[in-house]
Amino acid sequence: MPFLIAAVVLVGVVCALNLVLTFAVIRRLREHSAKLADQRPGGPELLAKGSRIPEIVATGLDGEDAPRRPALIGFFDTECKACPAQVPHFLRLVEDAGYDRSQVLAVVSGPYDDSYAQAMGSAATVVAEPFNGPVVTEFSVTAFPSFYLVGEDGRVRSGAVTVLGLGVPVIA
Template identity: 40%
Template structure:
């Protein structure tokens, strides 16, 4: 019987030791993960509010005579391709400008979907205009006044009121 008691105590001590080692390993893994994230410099996601653009002036390259609605699209953005026909409807009725970032067949499809009624800036000029304007999300739709100042901006075309007809 004394051997049985000694064996149970020994197993209990070993289990307790194993439990302490497990907690130590978990703590080290958490520290290691935090260190890897710090070293990787992985930026967190920041919220983007296109309303921050209100009051900014569009760069000279993005101003077109009579343009009251400006859309910023990216060729690789599926949502941009979904919004392009809706933008084309507004472009038929009002002055509009589409800034299409990207090249290739998808950019050509996007330009075709925007339609012939909107002026289009594309390629490197489009990248420069989007950067100068402070666009951080695609698509972004911007209403501008006659002097090129942003009046209202949104990532949803439906959130913008119908602009006044172009002269």
């Protein structure tokens, strides 16, 4: 009989310990879920659909009024591991949509690296700037890469952290 009592007490202690650990895991999962919700594409790091693009781009990077505004804008960082993989998709979108070089802006942030200018120079206006340069700051870019499709009215039609996430291009 004493063995039976010891076994029941042992099972009770193990069950109580299991319950405490389960509650700890559930609490940790809720914390991680809340953090991940803020990092989803289309979240707070991108301009909202329908918002106006910053004036620095709407009037042309040289400050003069531009007869056109970019229809596609891509933000890349030279230290970003995901950015080089998006370049072929970016170039394919430019080709498939039929954009000319004046309608496409590629902003490369970070330490100077001419590989982006070489890869995209024929298809886009490439702007190289230091980390947190003027264009990146105006767009409040916090995630690299980031992409925007812009309508003729200068409003964001679509924004995403991958080219494929942009959806159907706006033909300008």
